Amino acid sequence: MxxxxxxxxxxxxxxxxxxxxxxxxxxxxxxxxxxxxxxxxxxxxxxxxxxxxxxxxxxxPLEVENMINLYKNLPEIQQCRKKVTHEEYLKQRIARVEEKLKRVRKKNRKLKITKLFNECLKNKDFHDQNILDVTDLKDLSKLADEKMKLIDERIETLMGNPPPPPQIGTSRSAAAGEPNGEEI
Missing domain, CATH: 3.40.1810.10 (Transcription factor, MADS-box)
Incomplete structure (x- = not known):
């Protein structure tokens, strides 16, 4: 190397x-x-x-001069089409990195909620600790709804009955009048 x-x-x-x-x-x-x-x-x-x-x-030198003249003779719109200042370039890079960071945070949030969900299934006691906030509880509820929906669909498939058509924008908690959690 x-x-x-x-x-x-x-x-x-x-x-x-x-x-x-x-x-x-x-x-x-x-x-x-x-x-x-x-x-x-x-x-x-x-x-x-x-x-x-x-x-x-x-x-x-002659070919370079011809190429520069060719560029200068282009309409201004074509000259500036892909031209960026250093500041614009850095803003674009920052936006891409922020978008990547957003995706990673979303993935980490989903992993955290899935881990909490699995720990809840193992009867882990969270009452003594202040690790769950309202958003965590809403997201856990949403994940539980998604899992229950998958279980219901699997049961219907195994019983030979086709699953009912999905109702767009509703979940078990929404049907029960509970607020939906933040998107995971």
Whole structure:
């Protein structure tokens, strides 16, 4: 397994230049492969570590200039179609991570309620502890309703009777006048 390099400025100029040349060669190779394999227009402008040097232009200055002009001649809507600022990019990333966090929290909540339900079935005593709040109790009730519904359907199937059509938006607790718990 390759050793992970610490990304920071290389202090020694000779080593920095050697690394630059090696990485530049690798980037040029990847650009050529991408262009050849995918037949997409690609260009690159790379400035070296010495400011007085001319930038490296790939594939050629004329082709890069043509590609930039092609881009500039596009309607503004097409130019901006996939363009995002750093702030917009970060907001998109945060939204995706928050959505993932929401799914994980929902999954963990479901696992917690299922575990509590199983402990209740084993006659575990929760009276001495303050671990159950109203939301937990509502969710336990909802899970018990779901399990009872599955049991009823299984009994009907085993008895040879088709199960009754499901009533949308109702559960045993709702039918009994109890409030539904939070969605698990």
């Amino acid at each position: 390759p050793k992970k390099i610490k990304l920071e400025l290389i202090p020694e100029m000779a080593a920095r230049k050697a690394t630059f040349n090696r990485r530049k060669k690798g980037i040029m190779k990847k650009l050529h492969e991408l262009h050849t394999l995918c037949d997409v227009p690609i260009c690159a402008v790379i400035y070296g570590p010495c400011k007085e040097e001319e930038p490296i232009v790939w594939p050629s």
